Amino acid sequence: MSKAYTKWKCDICNEQIAWDELFTYLSNKAVVHFSCLKRKAEASGKADAEHLKAILNSLEEELNGIVNYKQRLGLIKDEEIKKYLEQAEKDAEKNAALFTRLVEKYI
Numbered sequence: 001m002s003k004a005y006t007k008w009k010c011d012i013c014n015e016q017i018a019w020d021e022l023f024t025y026l027s028n029k030a031v032v033h034f035s036c037l038k039r040k041a042e043a044s045g046k047a048d049a050e051h052l053k054a055i056l057n058s059l060e061e062e063l064n065g066i067v068n069y070k071q072r073l074g075l076i077k078d079e080e081i082k083k084y085l086e087q088a089e090k091d092a093e094k095n096a097a098l099f100t101r102l103v104e105k106y107i
Contacts, residue, residue, distance in 0.1 A: 003019075004018065004019045004020070005017065005018050005019070006019055006023075008023075010023070010033045011026065012036035012037065020067065022067065024096055024097075025100065027104060038060075044106055044107050046105075047106040055099055055103055058095075059096060062092045062095045062096040063096055065089075066089055066096065069085050069088055072085055073089070
């Protein structure tokens, strides 16, 4: 089975981003793999290691949540349940954006 790819390339590694990979949007509208953003932030040395770890772990959890909600939405037929899952996904996207902005301060 082949991977399904997005229309974006990672702004850091320049590789195509697959839908099943964790990725986020930077404030300049660039799209990056979470793993690339994490490596870049950790290598910068601009943040306290424990603070950065907390932010990155929180961002990763939100990105995993988005992927999980999208997968579940494809399985659910009940409109009420779909509505709740869609709202939870939107909340996770909003939280991921907040954590991404924090990480950007350290790259």
